[in-house]
Amino acid sequence: MNPRLIGGEMLLWSDLDGAHGPGPVRGDALAPLLDAVTGRTLVAGPHDPELLPGDATLLLRGLVDAERLADRFPVLCGGPGKLAAGPPWDTVVALDGLDRLGSAEDPQLPWNEAFEQLLAALRPGGTLLLGMENFLGLHRLVALPGAPSDSDWTPVAAYDETRPAGLAAVRARLHAAGLTISRTYVAFPSPVTPAVLLEADLLADRDRRGYVEAVLSGAGAPVDDVLTDPRRLAIDAVRHGMAADLAPGWIFVAHKSPAPAPSDAQPGDTRPADTRPGDNAAGDAPSGRTLEDLLLCAAIERDLPALRTLLAAWQSSPEAGVPAGQLLVTPDRRHLPLAPAGTPEAALHAFAVAVLSGGFAHPWPAPAGPADLTRTLAAMAGAELDPAAIPAQPPRPSLRDLLADRDRLTRELAQARARHDFYERTIADRDLALRQARQINALLSTTKPARALLATARWTVRRIRH
């Protein structure tokens, strides 16, 4: 019988439709991980069914989801409590973590107990793919207060003392459970919809900082309103060696003892990050810094000659349309694009937006906005842009942008008023000078010699015209 009801099933519930919570864990970044799972596999919790291997068995708490997927997968419907009764699995996948396994019909299990239940369903030597949301992740640091969803009936997770908090604590907990972690991935920009997965070790590699920054800043603009753009924070976190600790989520590939021999192929060996466009050889992230990083450093140092050299080299190269944040400058000064090229105007504009919305003390005096700065940047590279080719500024400012805009507009209004007063005074001075000149003119035209002179002048002008 499929779906098989194992107790605790929720009759009027769907995690997959996204109407009662954040929807299933999803995103192409997860595909390589899931493609590589082997053996009898249990997928526990809400995952995008399109990503799942066809022979996996699903554990879903909502009957609506279970019935919808029953013609494609074997489905167990209910809570995790009864799992241990069946034969253990070769692989257990729980990329959503443990927080959405339990049913509203059952008491909310502490994380520790849910973890033990899941682990009990894994055979010795089996593989666990476990996702964890980081409650101190950048996605939460920049989030505005939100309303609880239908699935938050006991929203205890962040205060659950048994739930390991922080990357080191999670790793220690997995070790303590007899698991050997073969790989740790960090997930950005959200644990439920990761756009990129990177190996945690890569984030600590100083030589690969540019690559990591490019990947993280390419993870897409925030979908919801935020306090500040998390991509800029992510780049700062990389710089400070904190990116793994502040990642929105982690995914662990862990093996229950006895651990497999290192030569055995394991899920996770195909690195998700390697699926990004523009990547080079598998797993071999290039070294270098992003052009955006180099440009910002030169701008903040006020090294205008260096800035001009960088801009001119970029804009005269075939990569002129690749955004600076997605263009690596290798140690031997080569350009290595990590994203497809758009127009040069759009690439310069993206950098102008990054400069102005990043809150940098940049060197340009009173730019009227990103479009204005875009033209100046092009001019620094020796080119003049057609203003019509500059794209419009993307909407969705962060709260920080709104406050900065308010302060800037207040300042600009005061400056515009000061200029207005100056122009008024200048016009008054010029009016006075004009009146005096006219008076002198009138005075001269009443005297005989002056009249004769004027008559000659008029006659000359007429002759020239005809």
Place this chain on the structure above:
Amino acid sequence: MHHANHYYGHSHVLARYCGLPGADPPRIRGYLQHGWNIGDGLAADHEFVDGTPVLLWSERTRRRAWSLGRRETYVVGAPWAYLLEMQPDPGAEREGTIWYPFHGWEGQHVLGDHGRLIDQITATEPGPVTVCLYWQEFRDQAVRRRYLEAGFRVICHGYRGGQWQDLDPQFLDRQLAEQRRHRRVASNRLCSAIFYGALAGCEPAVYGDPMTLENESMTYGGQARIRRQWPELHGEQVELAAARATVTAELGADRLLPAAELRRVLGWQAVAR
């Protein structure tokens, strides 16, 4: 914006560099530093409208201006440096010294002993001396005669202009032609002319009684501070490499803008299109 932007034909030189007709330069969107300056780059008597860009010669002046509260600043370099970019040194033979006695500006008077200064110049300079006077002093027959009687050639580069009247687009061209005739440039105070001459290939020297300017402002430390801060440019003979490095930096000659950028910064792009 400000009439001082047209002093010495500065805006005319920049217009030529930008590919615009040099005879009638458009308004500059900002205040252009018009002389070497130990303060924030603006003349003390300038009316300043908040939010208007301040276009400075050097990175050092920009840092100082920032510390004094100026924010909308940009280093463009001195118009003199652009003139030299446009007119490379033809390498003609040079002789003697062009000497700039310290002058006051309009409405100021210099107190000091011209006779003693003349003796010192005669004793120091190895070749023929050309004395270049500010237009006020050039018109003062007594001052002029004293230098002539000392056997010096006496010249004046011209009137810098003011309030958009009597502008002199060729001022700097004449100054450059004169300086390139001379092997040395000297003054009793470190001033724009010394920087200009040194960038134009003269050996700079600053010596002699710096004299006193009536009601001279000591806000930025005056002569004592100048000697402390720029010792490499003071003395009858200076170490040339160090002097040249300072001069290049103070005139921003190491960071001139491409014409397209300068047109943007000056607000001339619409005019050029």
